[in-house]
Amino acid sequence: MHCSAEAKQEHRKQSRTRAMASPSAAVLALLVSLASMAAPANARFKAMQWTPAHATFYGDETAAETMGGACGYGNLYTTGYGTDTAALSTTLFQDGYGCGTCYQMRCTGSPSCYRGSPVITVTATNLCPPNWAQDSNNGGWCNPPRTHFDLSKPAFMKMAEWRAGIVPVMYRRVPCVRRGGLRFALQGNSYWLLAYVMNVAGAGDVGEMWVKGGSSTGWIRMSHNWGAAYQAFAPLGGQALSFKLTSYTTRRTIIATNVAPADWCLGLTYEALVNFS
Template identity: 70%
Template sequence: MGSLLHTWILVSFFLVLALVHEAKSAAFRPSAWGNAHATFYGDDSGNGMGGACGYGNVYSSGYGANTAALSTVLFNSGYGCGQCFQLQCTNSKWCTKGSSTTVTATNLCPPNWAQDSNNGGWCNPPRTHFDMSRSAFTKIAQMQAGIVPVMFRRVPCIRTGGLRFNFQGNDYWLLVYVMNVGGGGDVSSMWVKGSKTGWISMSHNWGASYQAFATLGGQALSFKITSYTNHETIIAYNVAPANWQAGMTYGCNVNFR
């Protein structure tokens, strides 16, 4: 009996260790440093800086001033939306020494094929480039520079509260923008469940938006979301009430780490 009890305790101990290891491994870790260049755009209003990701005004959507538009290779057809990057100016007389800043990807910096990649076409593939908000850029370099070389790395997105879902569409077509994503900051796939349905797979529309062609009007809605970076899946139950409306944003109490 004592031998069986001892075996059971050992098995339980290693099971707990495995679960702790799995929980820790699910949390996003910073990446290695890479090289890129950075410019700046926009004004201090925040309008249009949520652009291609669909976040709208970055202040009202909770992202604030520290944002950037990504070149095509980083934007990755919208799967780069919401990712967080630490940037540090390097090898330029315009750098602010010892300073760095963290930005959230909220927009696409489109190619400019009329300009050479090394002379104006900064976001042309395959260049890795950040077009930062003006306030974010001036934290690492002086505006007179226009463009500076930077070191960058992916870092965890530190968010307050849970995921937020902005609804568009109608009773038969639901388009959802996913915001305030923690951890890796990104989303690879998504499902919706009505109070009268099973889980329905949503297709990637563009940026940070997912859509479902289904009759979901008059039902409370839950969502299942998988991170693009960590492949972790979380479920947000009863996010929106049965009388949900397009144009509204609904929150929950779960998020990625």
């Protein structure tokens, strides 16, 4: 489970993990189809209606302060999220189940809004915590029950003058469009597996998760640790790992088989061929 630096370097050089070459794309597509049969016909996530809120920003133009965050995505450049991201108020963050969700928004009703009301799309990667020392309408922007977006500065600057500090917006939740499959960043130890789930398409969220070790275990239900991280207390070393995920919003379930090979390593990220749509 604890691989050498050389093994990790070789893994990072690969454009796809060995797990992607194990089952055929046709087999994985069948598994996704079978897993989705239990979901209602309208399980695919659709854009919601436009709703008023407010947006601020944190950090500077480099977006360095947005790296990491309460969802656990780490370096947002290497994990594919970039700088078009947002920290959500508690109402939207939903104890971490809002991680990975996507929103369109446009600045409205302020002289600081750019002409033409450009629409931006952001992904939730962080929590904007309450500030009870300040009034909800004067500094405590993320205090419940407010719905509020604290954007990266580069994202904010795409729709409004940054000097405004805070602007009214119209927002709506939209399907997440991702390139590639689900990604699982593995941490933990010999008896504790902690998996961060990233690059989730469709609704963008994960509500439930299971792991299976080769043919020696059945599906083990993983508990929600924090953000986009799920954990299982089981000795899973030396076994190929498969994962089953259910969307928090749509309840659609998909199966990613043999995502990590039997010699998987902690500290590495493995990608499946499957994703929500």
